[in-house]
Amino acid sequence: MLSRDTRYAAYLVFKMTDDCYGLDSPLQVASLSIGEDTSTHRVRLQSYASDEENDAPDEGAAPRLPQERPDGWLELELGDWYNHGDDEIDVCASVKETRFGGNWKKGLIVQGLEIRPKN
Template structure:
């Protein structure tokens, strides 16, 4: 509606660790997905998703937020430890739970290192998917070089997790503050 550029990065352009290993990830089709093939997490203890987009593709002078868009299917392991979320090399870092129910607790190093929001749980979208905010950034009006990098990690806990279906990472322009 604002005329600003927004994107959804397909899982095929994301770097998903172990996504080419059938015992860890399965590539499936869902009619409600924007993409023909999306990954379903079967079971991993090292959960890492990274994405990037050229900064030149974004609208100048715009506030953006990036979101992991996903569903849960018989999910386990995500209720105990939060995932680490980031946008940009020097951008925002935060933690959040991907499971709607939180059973774990934040460790002292997480509280010190990451921005801790009151809302650590995912938000339901109108399209039936869940989203977890990775962070935000503001684009300037000059020549924009380089890539915007985003990540979703849970590599500290060492426990097994599964049941996540990834639609992609959405980069959405935010309405201006009035």
């Protein structure tokens, strides 16, 4: 149950192990679908860049980066929406690597998806 007339955001909550790799490149794409509407954003699970190709100027806006929470977990905003008060609506979120030939990944620990009012 979400409150009416409130802006919400969906966050991926995660940690990475000390020996993680492959999570910094290539960039991933976060997608958030609310009913029929879908928004996508480029994201980087690790805050530093190791692949200069990801920072090419023709790629558009800078990717969203994770923020550290007080509890030690990281959170990455996947998108937001305004809840007008619809009785029932589907919310679907994903983070995907969209480029073929990507690197192997290791060390991602996902706590879950958090939906909360956006400040």
